[in-house]
Amino acid sequence: xxxxxxxxxxxxxxxxxxxxxxxxxxxxxxxxxxxxxxxxxxxxxxxxxxxxxxxxxxxxxxxxxxxxxxxxxxxxxxxxxxxxxxxxxxxxxxxxx
Numbered sequence: 001x002x003x004x005x006x007x008x009x010x011x012x013x014x015x016x017x018x019x020x021x022x023x024x025x026x027x028x029x030x031x032x033x034x035x036x037x038x039x040x041x042x043x044x045x046x047x048x049x050x051x052x053x054x055x056x057x058x059x060x061x062x063x064x065x066x067x068x069x070x071x072x073x074x075x076x077x078x079x080x081x082x083x084x085x086x087x088x089x090x091x092x093x094x095x096x097x
């Protein structure tokens with residue numbers, strides 16, 4: 001083989017780079033003028049603490065009186081959701097639907 005045994009795969013890699021490695025993140029972003037992978041390192045992000053992790057999303061059907069039941073309580077939702085299922089998420093002692 002003329003290309004040293006690399007075949008099509010080797011030629012593709014030469015043209016397109018290793019998509020899973022640093023070459024993929026090596027281009028300078030047009031807006032930030034930074035390399036995204038390098039900028040990510042500077043962000044100083046940390047993992048979410050346990051209380052911010054959603055364990056379960058519950059589905060509830062909105063009744064004709066605009067109420068849903070959750071954990072023994074009733075909560076009102078906008079009338080446009082009557083007879084529809086809504087996702088209910090409890091997080092930090094707050095309820096989101």
